[in-house]
Structures are given as structure tokens and as C-alpha cells.
Amino acid sequence: MITNLENILSDSAKRMKRSVIRELLKLTQKPEIISFAGGLPAPSTFPIDELKQISSEVLEEDGNAALQYSATEGDSKLRSILTQRYQKHGLTISEDNLVVLTSSQQGLDLAGKIFLNSGDKFICGLPSYLGGLGAFSSYGGIPIGIKFDKYGMRSDLLEATLAELLEKDDLPKFIYVIPDFQNPAGITMPEFRRLEIIAIAKKYNILIIEDSPYRELRFEGIPQKMMYELDASGQVITLGTFSKIFVPGFRIGWVIADEAIIDQFVKAKQSTDLCTSSFVQKIAAKYLEKGLFDKNLKGIIQQYHRKRDVMLEAFEKHMPKGVSWTKPEGGLFLFLNLPENMDAEDLFKIAIQKNVAFVLGSAFHCDGSGKNTMRINFSFVDEKECRIGVERLAESIKTLMSNKCLSL
Ligand SMILES: Cc1ncc(COP(=O)(O)O)c(C=O)c1O
Numbered sequence: 425m426i427t428n429l430e431n432i433l434s435d436s437a438k439r440m441k442r443s444v445i446r447e448l449l450k451l452t453q454k455p456e457i458i459s460f461a462g463g464l465p466a467p468s469t470f471p472i473d474e475l476k477q478i479s480s481e482v483l484e485e486d487g488n489a490a491l492q493y494s495a496t497e498g499d500s501k502l503r504s505i506l507t508q509r510y511q512k513h514g515l516t517i518s519e520d521n522l523v524v525l526t527s528s529q530q531g532l533d534l535a536g537k538i539f540l541n542s543g544d545k546f547i548c549g550l551p552s553y554l555g556g557l558g559a560f561s562s563y564g565g566i567p568i569g570i571k572f573d574k575y576g577m578r579s580d581l582l583e584a585t586l587a588e589l590l591e592k593d594d595l596p597k598f599i600y601v602i603p604d605f606q607n608p609a610g611i612t613m614p615e616f617r618r619l620e621i622i623a624i625a626k627k628y629n630i631l632i633i634e635d636s637p638y639r640e641l642r643f644e645g646i647p648q649k650m651m652y653e654l655d656a657s658g659q660v661i662t663l664g665t666f667s668k669i670f671v672p673g674f675r676i677g678w679v680i681a682d683e684a685i686i687d688q689f690v691k692a693k694q695s696t697d698l699c700t701s702s703f704v705q706k707i708a709a710k711y712l713e714k715g716l717f718d719k720n721l722k723g724i725i726q727q728y729h730r731k732r733d734v735m736l737e738a739f740e741k742h743m744p745k746g747v748s749w750t751k752p753e754g755g756l757f758l759f760l761n762l763p764e765n766m767d768a769e770d771l772f773k774i775a776i777q778k779n780v781a782f783v784l785g786s787a788f789h790c791d792g793s794g795k796n797t798m799r800i801n802f803s804f805v806d807e808k809e810c811r812i813g814v815e816r817l818a819e820s821i822k823t824l825m826s827n828k829c830l831s832l
Contacts, residue, residue, distance in 0.1 A: 435542065435564065436562050436563060436564065439561055439562050439564065440558070440562050441558065454779075456779045457776070457779045457780065457781055458779060458780050458781070458805055458809050458810075458812060458813035458816065459780075459781040459801075459804070459805070460780070460781065460782045460800040460801050460802070460804075460805065460813060460817070461781040461782055461783045461799075461801065462801055462804060463607065463756055463757070463801055463803075464672075464801070464803065464804045465667070465668055465671075465672060465724070465756075465803055465804070466724075466727060466728075466731075466803055466804055468727070469720065469723065469724045469727060470671050470673075471671075471711075471716065471720050474711065474716055475671075475707065475711070478707050478710050478711055478714075479703075479707055481710065482703065482706045482707050482710060486706060489702060489706070490702055490703045490706045491702070491703060492702060493698060493699055493702065494699050494700075494702035494705070495699060496523070496690050496693050496694050496698060496699050497523050497524070497690060498522075498523055498524025498525075498678070498699075498700060498705060499524065499702065499705035499706055499709055500519075501706075501709040501713070502524060502676075502705045502706075502708055502709040502712075503519045503522055503523075503524060504519055505709060505712045505713065506522055506524075506664075506678055507519045507521070507522050510522070510680065513650070513653075514649060514650070514653045515650065515652055515653050515680070516653075516656065517652075517680060520683050520686065521680055521681060521682070521683060521686060522678055522679070522680050522686075523678060523679050523686055523689050523690060523693070524676065524677075524678050524700050524705060525663075525676075525677045525678055525679055525689075525693065525700060526675050526676070526677070526697055526700045526701070527665060527667065527672075527675040527676065527677040528635065528637055528663040528664060528665035528667070528677035528678075529555055529559065529677070530677060530693070530696070530697075531635075531663040531677055531678075531679045531689075532555065532556045532559040532560070532633075532635070532663065533559045533562075533696070534679075534689055534692040534693060534696065535559075535560070535598070535633055535661065536559050536560045536562065536563040536565060537563060537692050537696075538688045538689065538692050539597045539598060539631070540560060540563040540564060540565040540597060541563075541564065542563065542564025543564055543566065544564070544565055544566065544596070544597050545565070545566045545567075545568050545589065545594060545595070545596035545597070546560050546565045546566070546567060546568070546596045546597055546598050546599075546600060547567075547568050547570060547582065547585070547586075547596050547598070547599040547600065547630075548560075548567050548568070548569055548570070548599075548600045548790060549569065549570060549572055549576065549577045549600075549601065549602070549606070549609075550569035550570060550571045550572060550789050550790070550791065550793060550794065551572070551608050551609055551759075551785060551788030551789050551794055551797070552567075552569070552600060552602070552788055552790065553602055553606075553607045553608070553635065553788070554787055554788055556600055556602075556633075556635060557788075557790055560600070565597075567790035568585060568589075568596060568790075569789065569790045569791045569793075570582050570585060572609060572611065574611065575611070575613055575614055575616075575617040576601070576603065576606060576609075576611050576612070576613035576617055577599075577601060577613070577617070577621060579617060579620035579621055579624060582599070582621065582624055583624050586624065586627075586628045586630075590628065595628055595630060596630060597630065597631065598630055598631040598632065598633050598661075599621065599625055599630060599631070599632045599633070600633045600635065601613070601621065601632060601633070601634055601635070601651070602634075602635045602636070602637075602638075603618055603634060603636065603639075603648070603650070603651055604636055604638050604639040604642075604648070604754070604755070605638040605639075605641065605642075605752050605753070605754045605755025605756070605757070606755075607637075607638070607755070607756070607757055607799075608757055608759055608783070608785065608788045608799035609750060609757075609759040610750040610751075610752030610755055610757045610758045610759050611750060611752070611759075612645075612648060612752070612753060612754070613648065614648060615648045615649055615654070618648065618649070618651050618654050619654055621651070622651060622654055622655050622659070622660070625659055626655075626657070626659060630659075631659055631660070631661060632651055632655070632659060632660045632661070633660075633661050633663065634650065634651040634652060634660050634661065634662045634663070635663045636650065636662055636663060636664055637663075637664070637665045637667060637668050637669075638668055638754060638755040638756065639664075640669045640721060641668060641669060641724065641725060641728060641754045641755050641756070642725070642753060642754040643725060643728065643729035643732060643753060643754050644729070644753050644754075645753040645754075650662060652680060658681070658682030658684075658685070659682075660681075661679060661680070661681040661685060662679070662680040662681070663677060663678070663679055663680075664677060664678050664679075664680070665677035665678070666708065668755075668756060668803075669721055669724065670708070670711075670717060670720070670721070674701075674704045674707075674708060675700075675701075675704070676700060676704060676705065676708055725754075728754075728755075728756070728802070728803050730807070731802045731803060731805075731807065731810060732752065732758075732802050734802075734807045734810050734811065735758070735800070735802040735810050735814060736751060736758075738810060738811050738814035738815070739814060739818075741814075742814055742815050742817075742818035742819075743814075743818050743821070744818065744821055744822050744825060746762075746763040746825075747760065747761065747762055747763070747821060748760070748761045749761070749800075756801055756802065756803040757799050757800065757801055757802070758799075758800050758802065759785065759797060759798070759799055759800070760782075760785075760797065760798045760799075760800055761796060761797055762796040762797070762798070762821065762824075763796065763825075764796055765796075766796050766824060766825070767795050767796065768782075768784045768785060768786065768795060768796060768797060768798045769784055769786070769795070770824055770827075771798070771820055771821060771824050772784060774820040774823050774824055775816070775817060775820040778816045778817075778819060778820050779816060780813045780816040780817050780820065782798045782799065782800050782817070783798065783799040784797075784798060784799075785797025785798050785799055800817075
């Protein structure tokens with residue numbers, strides 16, 4: 425075994441940390457624990473029988489191509505189907521604006537690879553998706569967090585921060601946003617806020633990365649236009665994925681951008697993995713072509729809508745005064761605020777003993793704030809477990825509250 429591993433690591437390897445969430449998930453794997461911690465889709469939404477059938481069809485009809493290397497840009501049929509879907513949703517794009525990726529996490533990584541030199545700044549939300557922060561930080565990117573209000577990233581604070589950074593000739597490379605059913609906060613940015621952020625990005629000539637895994641999981645309310653559509657000048661890069669609207673195991677995502685930016689993604693992907701699996705792309709394309717995707721998605725939305733309602737009802741019933749939470753119109757998560765003086769880390773220890781788990785909100789805050797917050801997933805557990813889990817969580821919060829009173 426090599427004895428000087430630490431000495432030979434690259435700077436970027438030294439910057440990489442194991443995901444706090446993935447580490448926590450290990451803790452929560454005991455069968456007796458009801459876990460609201462992960463961001464996992466419900467396995468009951470996976471169309472196993474149909475995929476068995478389609479996999480054999482692909483092997484029979486197109487086996488050689490399915491098992492061969494394929495174009496870096498992606499399977500032409502899948503690109504075409506995805507492009508048409510976005511065109512229907514209002515985007516003026518052609519297939520040349522879309523490249524298939526090995527998940528949207530690869531898109532985040534490639535964005536870091538393409539745009540960030542060590543020490544470069546990027547803007548993110550307080551809170552923001554941990555996997556995005558990790559990918560950008562591994563290239564030496566420095567996060568500048570912007571606080572949220574009920575509409576998402578505060579545009580007044582964004583403008584003030586950029587003005588200050590411009591003075592120092594240290595403008596960030598991009599603004600990272602998750603406009604629909606944000607992970608972790610569950611907030612959707614209304615159109616006026618999207619437009620404000622786009623106007624600011626234009627004023628300072630910086631890119632926007634619109635990370636959009638949850639957009640199609642809307643249970644209620646009015647869809648807000650994508651930032652890509654609202655901008656129409658090529659300053660927005662959009663990432664999409666099948667992970668939450670089909671199956672995460674396929675690891676299929678995509679990037680949509682101006683052609684000059686797409687060219688950079690193709691070059692960066694070539695040195696990363698050459699191409700995304702031809703086989704899974706062909707299965708996915710056939711699944712969509714047969715019209716099965718939309719039918720299945722309808723079922724996913726119905727199931728998660730119901731689960732969200734069950735969770736909200738349980739919260740209303742059991743949570744003590746002083747605790748508040750977001751009521752997302754879609755997606756997988758809601759975000760819970762404990763009273764200011766309480767620390768979710770203390771709560772976690774009690775909760776684990778009561779066999780319920782969640783993710784600390786502070787993990788999503790690049791400045792270490794958000795100590796009294798927590799992310800709760802409602803897509804994975806079944807309705808019965810959800811009710812029991814919320815009751816245990818509420819009991820844990822009450823225990824922490826009474827411990828606090830005793831120690832005053
Ligand atoms: C905001 C956000 N972006 C990207 C991802 C990564 O998704 P994928 O499975 O496509 O890599 C996730 C996964 O939870 C996410 O929440």
C-alpha cells in the first residue's frame with residue numbers, strides 16, 4: 425500500500441469531502457428508523473415490468489448500437505424527444521442546444537470544470553443543494569450565499585453583493601439557482617423574482633445555472649416559466665434529469681444552453697466519460713416514444729401529492745408551537761424551522777434515539793447558518809410510516825424544548 429497518499433493528492437482531491445447527507449444516510453439505514461433524510465423517489469413508481477419488456481426489445485432490435493459507444497452529445501432519438509418536450513413547454517431550442525449527460529450531477533461537475541478556477545466565486549442560495557456546492561467547491565470555487573425570503577433568493581441582497589464584488593473586481597462566474605421546488609427549501613420562485621435575477625445577471629454579465637430536477641413534479645398552483653425561457657439571450661444554462669420523474673438508476677440527465685456553451689460541455693464530457701450509456705438512453709427513448717413516461721409521471725405526481733398532504737396534516741396535528749414549515753406546491757421536500765435558539769443537531773441526536781431521521785438544514789448553508797433548520801423528505805416513506813415518523817419527530821422537538829427550558 426502506498427504510504428504517502430496524503431502528499432501526492434491533487435489540490436482538488438484535498439478539497440473533496442464525503443457528502444454529509446450520504447454519511448448521515450448510513451446512520452439511518454437501520455430498519456427501525458423512519459427516515460425523512462434522503463431525497464429518494466418511491467420505488468413503487470419504478471415501472472419495472474415495462475422496462476423489462478423494453479430492454480429486451482432494444483437488445484433484439486438495436487443490440488449492436490445499444491451495447492456500443494455512442495456520440496458524446498447523446499442518443500439522437502432521445503435528444504430529439506427531450507428537445508420537443510421543452511419546445512412544448514415554451515423553450516425556443518433545437519437539438520443543438522441539448523446534450524445528454526450522465527445525470528444532472530455530472531452537469532454540475534462539468535459546469536465547475538468549465539467555469540471555475542481555484543479561488544473563483546459563485547453565487548448560491550442560503551440554503552442550496554449540497555451536491556452542487558460540493559461539485560463547485562471541488563474545483564476551488566468559493567460560494568457566496570444569498571439569503572432567501574418566501575420567494576427564494578433575495579434579489580436586493582444579490583444586487584448589493586454583486587455591486588460590492590464588482591468594486592473589488594471579483595465578480596462571481598455564475599449564479600446557481602433551483603427555481604422550482606427548491607432542494608432543500610421546497611420554495612418555487614415566482615416569475616417576477618426570476619426576472620429580477622435575470623436582469624441582475626445581465627447587468628453584471630454573469631451566467632445563471634438553473635438546476636431543474638423537480639419542475640415536472642407540480643401538484644398544484646400555476647407553473648412558472650423556466651428561467652431559460654424568460655432570458656432568451658443565452659445567459660442561462662439549464663440542467664434536467666430523469667432521476668425524480670422516471671428512475672434515478674438510469675443516471676440520465678441533460679444540459680440545455682447556448683450552442684457556444686454546449687460546445688464546452690461536449691469537450692468537458694469527452695474527457696470525463698466519453699458518452700452516457702447507449703443502452704439506457706435507448707431504453708429511455710423507447711419508453712418515452714411509447715407514451716409510457718407521461719402516464720407514469722402522472723402516477724408519481726398523484727402519489728407524492730397525497731404523501732405531501734399526509735405529511736402536512738401530521739405536522740399540523742403534532743408539531744408544537746414555535747415550529748414552522750414550508751408548504752411546497754410540488755417536489756420532494758419541505759423545510760422546517762425550529763425556534764431561533766434551537767439547534768437541529770441537538771434534535772438529531774434525540775430523534776435518532778426515537779427512530780426518526782432528517783437532514784440538518786445547516787448542511788445546505790455554505791456559511792454555516794441555518795442551525796435551527798431541517799430538510800424533510802416526503803416522497804420515500806409510505807403514509808403510515810409518515811404519520812408515525814412525524815409524531816416521533818414532534819415528540820423529539822418537544823423533548824428538546826423541555827430540555828432547553830430546564831437548562832435556562
Ligand atoms: C437540486 C438537485 N440537483 C441535482 C441533483 C442530482 O440529480 P441526478 O440524480 O440527476 O444526478 C439533485 C439530486 O437530488 C438535486 O436535488
